Amino acid sequence: MARQGQWELIIGLEVHVQLNTRSKAFCGDATTFGAPPNTQTSPVSLGHPGTLPRLNEAQVRAAVKLGLALGSTIAVRTAFDRKNYFYTDLPKGYQITQDAVPICGGGVLPIKLGDQWKEVGIHHIHMEEDAGKSIHDQDPEHSLIDLNRTGVPLLEVVTEPELHSADEVDAFMSAMRQLVRYLGISDGNMEQGSLRCDVNISVRPKGSTTYGTRCEVKNLNSMRHARRAIAYEASRQIALLESGQPVGRYTLHFDAATGRTSPLRDKEAAHDYRYFPEPDLPPLALSASFIESVRAELPPLPKALYEWMRISCGLGDYEATLLSEQLDTALFFRALTQHTPHHHKAANLVINKVLPWCKAKGITLSDFPVPQTSLAELIELVVVGVISHTVAWQELFELLCEAPHQHPKDLAQAHDLVQQSDGDALKAIATEVLAAWPDKVVAYQKGKKGLIGFFMGQLMRRMRGKADPKRANQILRQLLENCQ
Amino acid sequence: MSTTAVRPRFRSLRQVRHALDTGQLTFEQLVQYYLHRIATDNKRLNVFIEVFADEALRRARQLDDRLQHEGLSALGPLAGMVVSLKDVLCFKDHQVTAASRILDGFHSLFSATAVSRVLDADAIIIGRVNCDEFAMGSSTEYSYYGPTHNALDPERVPGGSSGGSAVAVQADMCLASIGSDTGGSVRQPAAFCGVVGFKPSYGRISRHGLLAYASSFDQIGTLTHSAIDAASLLSVMAGPDAYDATCSPQPLPTFSDEAWASVPQARIAWFAEALDHPGLDPRIAQLTRQYLEGLRQKGHQLEAVSFDLIDYVVPAYYVLTTAEASSNLSRYDGVRFGWRHPQARSPEEVYTMTRTAGFGAEVKRRIMLGAFVLSAGYYDAYYGRAQKVRHLIVQRMAALFERYDFIVMPTSPVLPWHLGQMNEDPTQMYLADIYTVLANLAGLPAISLPAGQVEGLPIGVQFMAAPFREKPLLEFAHSILDRENA
Numbered sequence: 001m002a003r004q005g006q007w008e009l010i011i012g013l014e015v016h017v018q019l020n021t022r023s024k025a026f027c028g029d030a031t032t033f034g035a036p037p038n039t040q041t042s043p044v045s046l047g048h049p050g051t052l053p054r055l056n057e058a059q060v061r062a063a064v065k066l067g068l069a070l071g072s073t074i075a076v077r078t079a080f081d082r083k084n085y086f087y088t089d090l091p092k093g094y095q096i097t098q099d100a101v102p103i104c105g106g107g108v109l110p111i112k113l114g115d116q117w118k119e120v121g122i123h124h125i126h127m128e129e130d131a132g133k134s135i136h137d138q139d140p141e142h143s144l145i146d147l148n149r150t151g152v153p154l155l156e157v158v159t160e161p162e163l164h165s166a167d168e169v170d171a172f173m174s175a176m177r178q179l180v181r182y183l184g185i186s187d188g189n190m191e192q193g194s195l196r197c198d199v200n201i202s203v204r205p206k207g208s209t210t211y212g213t214r215c216e217v218k219n220l221n222s223m224r225h226a227r228r229a230i231a232y233e234a235s236r237q238i239a240l241l242e243s244g245q246p247v248g249r250y251t252l253h254f255d256a257a258t259g260r261t262s263p264l265r266d267k268e269a270a271h272d273y274r275y276f277p278e279p280d281l282p283p284l285a286l287s288a289s290f291i292e293s294v295r296a297e298l299p300p301l302p303k304a305l306y307e308w309m310r311i312s313c314g315l316g317d318y319e320a321t322l323l324s325e326q327l328d329t330a331l332f333f334r335a336l337t338q339h340t341p342h343h344h345k346a347a348n349l350v351i352n353k354v355l356p357w358c359k360a361k362g363i364t365l366s367d368f369p370v371p372q373t374s375l376a377e378l379i380e381l382v383v384v385g386v387i388s389h390t391v392a393w394q395e396l397f398e399l400l401c402e403a404p405h406q407h408p409k410d411l412a413q414a415h416d417l418v419q420q421s422d423g424d425a426l427k428a429i430a431t432e433v434l435a436a437w438p439d440k441v442v443a444y445q446k447g448k449k450g451l452i453g454f455f456m457g458q459l460m461r462r463m464r465g466k467a468d469p470k471r472a473n474q475i476l477r478q479l480l481e482n483c484q
Numbered sequence: 485m486s487t488t489a490v491r492p493r494f495r496s497l498r499q500v501r502h503a504l505d506t507g508q509l510t511f512e513q514l515v516q517y518y519l520h521r522i523a524t525d526n527k528r529l530n531v532f533i534e535v536f537a538d539e540a541l542r543r544a545r546q547l548d549d550r551l552q553h554e555g556l557s558a559l560g561p562l563a564g565m566v567v568s569l570k571d572v573l574c575f576k577d578h579q580v581t582a583a584s585r586i587l588d589g590f591h592s593l594f595s596a597t598a599v600s601r602v603l604d605a606d607a608i609i610i611g612r613v614n615c616d617e618f619a620m621g622s623s624t625e626y627s628y629y630g631p632t633h634n635a636l637d638p639e640r641v642p643g644g645s646s647g648g649s650a651v652a653v654q655a656d657m658c659l660a661s662i663g664s665d666t667g668g669s670v671r672q673p674a675a676f677c678g679v680v681g682f683k684p685s686y687g688r689i690s691r692h693g694l695l696a697y698a699s700s701f702d703q704i705g706t707l708t709h710s711a712i713d714a715a716s717l718l719s720v721m722a723g724p725d726a727y728d729a730t731c732s733p734q735p736l737p738t739f740s741d742e743a744w745a746s747v748p749q750a751r752i753a754w755f756a757e758a759l760d761h762p763g764l765d766p767r768i769a770q771l772t773r774q775y776l777e778g779l780r781q782k783g784h785q786l787e788a789v790s791f792d793l794i795d796y797v798v799p800a801y802y803v804l805t806t807a808e809a810s811s812n813l814s815r816y817d818g819v820r821f822g823w824r825h826p827q828a829r830s831p832e833e834v835y836t837m838t839r840t841a842g843f844g845a846e847v848k849r850r851i852m853l854g855a856f857v858l859s860a861g862y863y864d865a866y867y868g869r870a871q872k873v874r875h876l877i878v879q880r881m882a883a884l885f886e887r888y889d890f891i892v893m894p895t896s897p898v899l900p901w902h903l904g905q906m907n908e909d910p911t912q913m914y915l916a917d918i919y920t921v922l923a924n925l926a927g928l929p930a931i932s933l934p935a936g937q938v939e940g941l942p943i944g945v946q947f948m949a950a951p952f953r954e955k956p957l958l959e960f961a962h963s964i965l966d967r968e969n970a
Contacts, residue, residue, distance in 0.1 A: 043593050047815040049582070050574040050596060050693040052728050084811050084858070088831050093814020143831070145819075274858035276867060279699035279808055281729050 007203045007238050010211060011169055011230065012123075012161035015176055016154050017186045018130065018194035019062050025129040025153035026053030026096060026281075033192055037146040045151040047091030052280050059153040060103070060284065062185040063127050064294045066155055067104030069183055069301055070122050077285050078103045080127075080278035085271050089132035089145050097128035097156075099275040101283075109159075109179065110303045111171040115317065117303070120172055121160035128154050155185075161200065161211065166227040173197060173223055178302050182327045190222050199226060202247070203237045212237070213247040217254050217261055229254040233261055305330040313343035322351055328365045329355065332372075339376035342383055349375060353397050369404035378408040387412050388419050391465050419466045423475065426459075426467060430475050433458045444480055452476060490525075490635065492656040493517060495709040497716055500564035500659065505556045511544035511564070511608070518566050518610055522657045529633045531651045533571055534579060535611040540566070543608050560606030562720055565713070567602060568613045568652045570645075570663040573704075574693035575599050575609065582618045582695045583627035586816045586842030588823040596693020597728070598662065598704050598721040605720040610658050613648030617844045618813065619669055619697045621645050622913050623906065626846040631903055634677060636941065640900040643673030649707045650677040660717060661707045666697045667801055668895070668920020670705035671932035675895035675944025678934045680965070682706050682714040682958070685951045686927030687732035689718070690725035696812040698805035699730075701924040711931070711962035715739045718954060737955035747963045748956065750784045752947075753888040755791040763915055764897040767938045772894045775935050775945050779892075779964065787888070793880060794918070796873045801921035802914055803857050803870035810854025816842065849910065874925050881926045885950035890960065893919045895932040895944035919946060929954045931961050 024031055027044035044051040067074050081099040104125035110117050132147040157176065163169050177188035177195055188195045202214035217233060220226040232254075237247050252261040302324050309320035309330075324330045329350065336346045354375075358368055378396060381387045386409070387396060399411045412418050433455055434441050444451045455476050460467055494500045503509035519537055526532050550559060569575060572582050574592035581587035595603070603609065616626040624632040624647025634642040635655040642651045646663030650673035653661050663670045665683035674681025683705040691702055706717045719739065725731045754776060759769055780786050818824035818838030825837035843851070857866035884891065898916050906913040923930035928948045935945035949957040 046820055048593065048821065049580065049587065049590070049695045049815070050592065050594075052692055052730075054727060054729050082811050084814060086814065086817065086835055088819050088834075091815060091820060093817060094811050272860045274811070274855060274860075274863075276807055276811070276858050276863075279730075280696075 006206055007234075007241075008206045008208070009164050009230075009234050010161045010202045010204060010214070011163040011165075012200040012214075013157075013159045013163065013169065013172060014198040014200070015157040015159070015173070016130075016196040016198075017066070017157065017176070017180050017188070018196075019059060019153040019155065020184075020186050020194075021056055021058040021062065021153055023056055023058075024151035025056050025059050025127070026151055027051075029151065031152050033194075035148055037144070037148060040148040041150065045091065045147060047093070053096060053278075055281060055284070056153060059127055060286070061294055062153070062183075063103045063125060063155050064286070064291060065183050065185055065298065066157070066180065067107065067125055068291075068295050068298055069179060070104070070107035070109055070125070070157075072104035072107030072122060072125060074286060074291050075101055075103055075105065077101065077283055079283040080281045081275045082278050083128075084274040087131065087134075088143065089134045089147065089150070091132070091147065091150060095129060095131065096278055096281070098126035100277070102126035103286075109172065109175055111168065111175045112303075112306075112321075113168065113171055118168070118171075120162050120168075123158040123160050125155055125157050128156060130154050161202075161214075166230040169197075169199065169226055169230060170223050173226070175302070178325065182299055182302055184299075193221055196221055197226065199230060199233075201230060201233045201237070203234060203241065212241075213249050215247065215250045215252050215261070217252045218264060220254060225254060225256055228256075228259050229261060232259055236261070299327055300330070300334075302327075302330075305334070309333070309347075313337060313347070315343065315347050319347045319351060323347060332365050332368075336372050336375055339372050340379050342379050345379045345382065346375075349379060349393070349397075353393055357397075357401060370400050371404065374400060374404070374406075374408055381408055381412065385468050385470075386419060387417055388465055388467070388469060391417050391419070417466060419468050423471070426472050426475050427479070429459055429462050429467075430455075430472065430479055433462065433476075434479055441480065452480075455480075490521075490654075490656045492709060494659060497562070497565050497659065497713050501556060504551060504564050511547040511551065512541060514564070514566060515540045515544040515608060515610065518656075518658050521655065522611070525635070525655050525657065528638060529635055529651055529655060530630055531613050531632055531648045531655065531657060532568065532611045533581070533583070533614055533629050533648070536578070536609060537611075540608050540610045547606060547608070560604065561716060562602055562605035562607035565602075565607040565660060565716070566610050566658045567607050567717075568611050568649060568658045568661045569599065569609060570615050570619075570649050570661065571612045572615060572619055572664050572695040572697075573599055573612075573662060574695070575612070578612070580612070580695065581628070583615050583629055584617045584816075584843065584847070585628045586818070586823050586838065587821075588628070590822045592693070594693065596704075597690035597725045599693060601721050602662070602717065607720075613652050613661060615648050615663070615669075616645035617847050618695065618809070619645040619664055619666055619702075620809070620846050620850050622668070622672055622916055623901070623903075624648060624673070625903060625907070626844050628844065633903070634900050636678065637900070640902055640941070641676065643676030643896070643900060645669040645673075646681075646705075646707065647673045647676075650674055650679055650681070653677070653679045653707045653709065659708070660713055662717070662721075663705050663707055664694055664697075665703055665705040665920075665924065666701045666805060667917050667924050670707060671920050671923075671930060671944065671946055672896050672917070674707055674932045675934075675942065675946075676900040677707075678937075678942035678944075680706075680708050680711060680714060680934070680961070681895075681932040681944070682708070682711070682718070683923060683930050684718055684722065684954055685732070685734075685929045686924070687730050688734070688929070688952065688954065689721045690723075690728040690731045692725055692727035692731075696808075698808040699812060700808060701801075701805055703924070711933075711958045711965060712739075712744060714931070715954075715958045715962075718958070732952070734952045737958075739955065739958070743955075743959050744962055746959065748960055750889045750956075750960050751887070752779065752784055752786050752890045752892050753789045753884060754786065754892050755794065756788045757791050757794040758893045758919060761794065761897065761918065763918060764894065765899060765938075768894050768897065768899070768943050771936050771938060771943055772945060776892065782964070786892075789884065789888075791880070793873070793877055797877065797922050797925060798915055798918055800870040800873040800877070801917065801925055802853070803866050804874060804925075806850045806854035807858050807867050808854070810851045810858065813843075813847065813851055818842065846910070877922065878926050881922075881928065881948075882950070885953075889953075889956060890947045890949055892945060892947050895919060895946040899938055899941045899943070923948050927951050929957050931957060933961055933965055 107122040108119040202212035623641035624644040649661030649663040654677040932944040
């Protein structure tokens with residue numbers, strides 16, 4: 001049994017972000033996911049003789065956007081290279097990528113581990129084109145090739161070797177998915193392959209400052225697989241080292257059926273990709289004004305919004321995490337706080353009412369019909385005691401969603417939802433309740449103080465929830481004490 | 485065996501258009517004439533791989549119809565120009581094979597930008613002509629379709645790689661041919677065949693639809709009898725193209741009758757190292773010196789300058805072009821189009837058997853050279869160093885063009901050789917590119933002009949200008965060409 005506790009796991013990631021541009025990286029082909037095989041191709045993506053690439057500016061914008069969001073340095077002059085290898089789903093026999101001068105260098109992605117933030121260093125981001133898909137399991141005699149994906153633009157984000165566990169990798173991938181969705185550059189969907197990662201893993205004795213030999217596990221398309229691959233690979237390497245054997249530098253394939261990794265190719269058979277500058281695309285000079293125009297499009301980022309919710313709004317970790325998970329939710333909440341000082345109630349309303357309502361209706365938050373000002377008014381009615389929380393969150397919220405342009409107060413009055421806080425009226429009902437349950441009154445007086453909840457329930461039922469709960473509670477207690 | 489040269493019926497578009505305009509000629513008669521010329525000599529010379537006879541005649545009749553109703557002035561600027569295409573240019577729904585088995589039967593789905601533009605200008609395309617496989621070679625012997633013969637002496641090569649284009653013009657099978665020039669492939673065969681070969685600046689004409697050999701060197705060029713015809717083709721084909729990111733936005737030259745009539749006085753440099761080079765045939769050296777003396781007597785200023793990089797140009801050129809070629813030719817794998825080895829079963833077999841049998845020896849030699857110079861551990865020593873040489877050459881040429889209008893040198897250090905003579909020693913053939921590769925390394929426009937004969941074989945003299953200075957180069961070339969070629 002490997003003694004994992006004495007070893008430190010070192011992990012670096014190569015994350016592939018498939019961009020959601022309408023057309024491919026170097027030609028006009030469409031990029032819709034799930035189109036019938038080989039329908040989104042052209043002479044360029046098929047590598048026909050005489051065709052040349054032309055750069056899709058949307059890819060460059062997306063790369064700069066991600067770079068700015070990660071705090072990377074944007075290269076003023078960047079260039080493309082060719083990575084040469086033969087594969088049946090790579091029509092040109094080379095992939096256009098960036099090797100010598102990637103578009104972004106450095107930067108950090110903050111990831112949240114429990115209550116702590118950790119900044120994971122980014123080595124660089126480069127642009128490249130995707131290959132096609134080879135399908136080996138649909139025909140007994142042939143491999144099938146779908147070239148729809150050929151030439152779809154990717155960003156490859158290469159991290160520093162600064163992750164130390166599957167949990168950290170999970171947190172990193174979640175943060176990356178969240179960020180690319182915030183930026184609107186990718187749908188970040190691991191199952192559809194629009195977010196993929198290769199994991200570089202090595203182990204070293206705790207306290208050591210040199211790196212062990214690393215292995216690369218290719219193309220993990222779900223976090224569950226990534227976790228299993230990391231766990232397997234860590235034990236394998238530790239077991240080797242503990243038995244005095246070296247770890248070989250391999251590129252590994254993870255078999256989801258067995259949960260094991262196996263060599264894809266060893267160092268000797270490693271590809272020599274023969275990188276060289278892509279002569280068909282001139283080097284790209286990025287003007288300061290271009291970079292600034294991209295910066296102007298940047299939305300507020302997840303961590304900033306999370307911290308604002310925690311610090312300025314006083315929300316807890318759970319609420320802030322939930323509300324900052326998606327940009328539209330965070331911005332919806334932020335807009336709502338412009339209209340009400342009651343941030344906790346606002347958070348509660350968004351989390352428990354607005355989001356579930358949208359989900360049930362199958363609409364996005366941007367199509368939510370009720371104006372922010374009305375939601376703020378709804379909150380205000382509760383705070384000042386005009387309507388009970390329960391009534392506001394249930395009946396009035398539903399009414400408001402049906403008639404989004406009416407004032408909540410008008411709706412409450414029209415539907416007779418305004419809360420009774422008039423002492424005499426409450427007292428009359430409370431007296432009725434106590435009179436109807438004399439044995440429970442006796443029990444209360446003998447010490448079963450928990451029965452107050454029962455009396456409150458009866459009172460609320462009789463008043464159809466419109467009683468001011470604080471006031472009603474007060475009156476019930478007074479009556480019970482005085483009945484003796 | 486030597487035969488006398490065919491005397492071309494027309495030596496310029498201007499002559500053709502005059503005949504059309506005055507009713508002495510119809511488009512149909514013009515095409516019939518060239519079809520007759522092809523029928524007479526093609527078997528012997530192996531120039532055309534495919535003749536688009538019906539299509540050319542159909543187009544000719546349409547043009548005749550328009551000529552009758554609208555007059556010549558209503559037709560495009562290339563109306564009357566019957567051209568052939570080197571077999572590396574895409575012409576929609578026509579075969580294009582780069583004279584290689586590996587593309588046997590391949591039809592292009594689109595037309596090269598240059599091809600669409602000459603068609604839009606009412607030129608007639610009469611067929612596609614032979615070349616060295618993937619434009620790699622200097623003799624048009626390395627073709628899947630067999631060698632092309634020089635019309636002046638069919639036992640000798642026409643040069644290459646655009647040898648089919650040069651002979652098509654030389655043997656009057658068309659008025660002009662569109663070729664490509666990566667290291668002299670238009671200029672050297674022009675010199676070997678006694679015609680005008682013109683390569684514009686890198687980036688002047690879109691490479692979209694030109695089958696790539698070495699992307700940062702390739703440029704479409706022309707073979708004609710005259711500088712004016714080269715200019716007419718350039719004006720039509722040149723200019724920015726959304727399909728080629730390396731195509732230059734530089735303003736296009738415009739040519740006028742007044743400019744053609746002028747006789748500019750030029751400042752011309754020649755390289756001492758070039759004319760004294762041990763590889764230069766002394767007879768060519770002597771004739772070139774006489775030619776330069778003739779220019780001096782016409783009032784041009786000629787100065788010898790030193791160019792000590794001359795022995796680096798061929799090595800740098802072959803390192804860089806083979807590197808790019810090794811990558812550019814990876815797409816020919818038998819997977820999606822073209823020829824596939826009939827016995828190949830597994831993906832590995834499809835690759836290795838198709839490429840082994842589909843490419844000829846010279847192409848495979850260059851692919852292997854290119855893969856080697858890019859491989860891990862050798863990149864810096866070869867590719868990286870050659871890039872530095874290229875950079876130095878660009879700087880040196882830029883400095884020279886601050887003081888001189890043109891640089892002159894022979895087009896080829898040797899006379900057209902006998903078929904088969906160079907096959908045993910490819911490096912000997914590579915070294916014969918010494919004077920032409922410079923223009924491609926530095927992206928310069930260059931033109932080869934007929935400059936006399938040595939023992940009945942033509943020689944060429946080459947002029948180069950600064951990038952995008954095609955207009956003064958062509959006007960100067962026109963002014964010094966024999967009146968017969970003007």
